[in-house]
Amino acid sequence: MKQTGRTLDDILGSIGKRSPDIPGSTASILAGLMGLSMAKMAILVSNHPINDPCLRAALEKIDRLSCDLLQAAEQDRSNFLNYMEVLRERCAVEGKQADVSAVREAESGATAQPLDAARLIVEALEHLNEKSSLVDHSVASDLHAGAAILNASFTGIMMAVKINLEPDRMADMRQHTAGKRAELAGRRDTAFAALKRAAAQQGFQY
Structure with missing residues (x-):
């Protein structure tokens, strides 16, 4: 089931267990979606002409980022579940160790998607910084x-x-993504x- 089709109680229950x-x-991405929605509300409530092109462009970008973040959350959860399945299938079968290459591949997928989501979060913060002047003082706290x-x-x-990047088998990906993570x-x-x-x-004050 997609995250948007789940109740908040279900989501919280799915996170807070062993x-x-x-x-x-994924939980962090979903939290980011809530933050972005709060900022959208602040812009909508502020006193602007309904057809203000600056307002329209600001909202359109928030909607695009929200859609992309939701897709990232869905894919991130899917990658995580795949990673868990690989571990279940390949780890400790009659004392044998996991197929390292299969685990590494699953781990790589479970790492690449969060990095892309982080990029979207950064774009959202940059966008809110650019548009913070659009927001009335009465709702600036929400933005x-x-x-x-x-x-x-x-x-x-x-x-x-x-x-995810700490295991020795992830050394090359750790090095490959170092520049992107720093940026x-x-x-x-x-x-x-x-x-x-x-x-x-x-x-x-924050």
């Missing part, structure tokens, strides 16, 4: 709260990536610092 069927990376959730989402995703972290830091300054001008 053997979750929603991994931490910045949404941005704070997106920032936490990025952190959770990157923690999941880090733990995303730098862009996140820049966008979030600017959002914090914008919030301070409105009298809010």
Whole structure:
């Protein structure tokens, strides 16, 4: 079942158990979607002409990012479930070790998707920074709260990536993605610092 077809109770129950069927990376992506929705609400509620092209473009990008993040969450969960299946099938069968190449392939898939989701989260933070001036003071707290959730989402995703990359068998992927991970972290830091300054001008502190 798609995540959008599940109740919040079901999602929370699927995360908070010993053997979750929603991994931490997917949970972080779903949290980011909630943050982005809060920011969208703040822009919608602000006082703009209904046909303002700047407003329309801002909302269209949020909708695109939301759609892409939801697809990323679905694929991330699918990759995680595949990884768990590989481990179940190949690990400790009559004392034999797992097929390292199969595990590595599944692990790679479970790492690449969160990295792409992290990129989308960074794009969202950059977009909110660019559009924060569109938001009225009365709802600015919602935009910045949404941005704070997106920032936490990025952190959770990157923690999941880090733990996936720690095994020795992932050394080449760890090296291959080092530049991308550093770039995303730098862009996140820049966008979030600017959002914090914008919030301070409105009298809010992260």
